[in-house]
Amino acid sequence: QVQLVESGGGLVQAGGSLxxxxxxxxxxxxxxxxxxxxQAPGKEREFVAAISWSGGSTYYxxxxxxRFTTSRDNAKNTVYLQMNSLKPEDTAVYYCAARxxxxxxxxxxxxxxxxxxxxxxxxxx
Numbered sequence: 840q841v842q843l844v845e846s847g848g849g850l851v852q853a854g855g856s857l858x859x860x861x862x863x864x865x866x867x868x869x870x871x872x873x874x875x876x877x878q879a880p881g882k883e884r885e886f887v888a889a890i891s892w893s894g895g896s897t898y899y900x901x902x903x904x905x906r907f908t909t910s911r912d913n914a915k916n917t918v919y920l921q922m923n924s925l926k927p928e929d930t931a932v933y934y935c936a937a938r939x940x941x942x943x944x945x946x947x948x949x950x951x952x953x954x955x956x957x958x959x960x961x962x963x964x
Contacts, residue, residue, distance in 0.1 A: 848958030859920040861935030877931035889945035
């Protein structure tokens with residue numbers, strides 16, 4: 840099993856930046872990819888970004904391309920989501936998630952096997 844703990848959420852003004860962190864523990868050697876998914880109140884979960892654990896290939900939702908960057912530090916078992924040029928529509932709970940199986944599509948919500956508790960990001964206008 841894998842445990843994930845997110846941190847770094849908070850309140851920022853539009854145009855500002857935040858960096859989210861996700862620390863993984865447990866059987867981290869089994870992680871194939873790590874992703875970021877967000878959910879606003881009353882809305883469906885939305886894929887944001889993902890990164891392969893070994894190769895470092897990244898994937899982004901069109902809505903965040905050019906503004907968000909995900910990266911990883913395998914030695915620390917940690918992934919990051921750097922969020923720049925934040926917009927009010929980015930307001931959501933952001934979840935870190937891990938894929939423990941081979942194959943699949945990172946942009947699909949059901950791709951992930953383990954989820955963190957989420958961290959709130961609020962962007963004011």
